[in-house]
Amino acid sequence: MKRNATAVWNGSxxxxxxxxxxxxxxxKDTQYSFKSRFEEGVGTNPEELIAAAxxxxxxxxxxxxxTEAGFEVESVETKCDIDLVDGTIVTxxxxxxxxxxxxxxxxxxxxxxxxxxxxxxSKVLNAAISSTATLA
Numbered sequence: 001m002k003r004n005a006t007a008v009w010n011g012s013x014x015x016x017x018x019x020x021x022x023x024x025x026x027x028k029d030t031q032y033s034f035k036s037r038f039e040e041g042v043g044t045n046p047e048e049l050i051a052a053a054x055x056x057x058x059x060x061x062x063x064x065x066x067t068e069a070g071f072e073v074e075s076v077e078t079k080c081d082i083d084l085v086d087g088t089i090v091t092x093x094x095x096x097x098x099x100x101x102x103x104x105x106x107x108x109x110x111x112x113x114x115x116x117x118x119x120x121x122s123k124v125l126n127a128a129i130s131s132t133a134t135l136a
Contacts, residue, residue, distance in 0.1 A: 055080035074099035
């Protein structure tokens with residue numbers, strides 16, 4: 001399987017602007033700029049997209065592990081916070097809230113740790129990955 005996305009940038013770094021388009025067209029000419037990346041401008045930025053990818057990947061992986069362990073997933077919600085320091089993503093923190101029928105806290109936390117380590121995006125990131133998980 002291969003996936004792709006395209007970025008187009010016009011102008012200088014600080015005054016220019018770009019557009020991102022994904023193969024699925026979920027993002028279609030989506031605006032990004034210096035201000036949306038490093039200040040408070042309108043549009044997305046690469047770090048926000050990495051956070052979305054990590055949250056989505058982790059959540060799917062955790063759901064798979066919970067199901068494989070024989071439990072029923074009602075819901076899993078994950079927020080991902082990416083820290084960019086001196087041009088490097090140094091941390092990715094996952095905050096997880098889940099509703100799972102019949103699972104113990106210990107089993108749940110073990111599956112969270114496993115998903116944190118083995119989801120595809122976690123394996124790509126060269127950053128410290130951590131999580132805080134709450135079972136409802």
